[in-house]
Amino acid sequence: MHELSIVASLFEILEEKAKEKKAKKILSVKLKVGALSGVVPEFLETAFDIYKKDTIAAESKLKMEKVPLKIRCQRCGTEIVKDDYVFICAKCNSRELETLAGTELLLEKIEMEI
Numbered sequence: 001m002h003e004l005s006i007v008a009s010l011f012e013i014l015e016e017k018a019k020e021k022k023a024k025k026i027l028s029v030k031l032k033v034g035a036l037s038g039v040v041p042e043f044l045e046t047a048f049d050i051y052k053k054d055t056i057a058a059e060s061k062l063k064m065e066k067v068p069l070k071i072r073c074q075r076c077g078t079e080i081v082k083d084d085y086v087f088i089c090a091k092c093n094s095r096e097l098e099t100l101a102g103t104e105l106l107l108e109k110i111e112m113e114i
């Protein structure tokens, strides 16, 4: 499960940030998860809950904002939010598409008790 290694590196960042701020504990962690990030949010949550035990984030909650896939057609400029993975412009049938959003996996916010 590759979510485990993602969570492992996430916790390295969390511990570092907590140390920086001299936080007592981490209350919540917010991630942005793109539809094409290759991460399954449910797996990520499970991995997070397993990993957080005995860490500074033991009582924390993981919040995830799912970012839909957004593309722009390079031929006609149409921007489309996709809920499928058909990579053809609906307007001009071009396959020259550029991804604007939806591939990211970002740590957006950490709430800490200082």
Ligand SMILES: [Zn+2]
Pocket: 073, 074, 075, 076, 077, 078, 089, 090, 091, 092, 093, 094
């Ligand atoms: Zn187009």
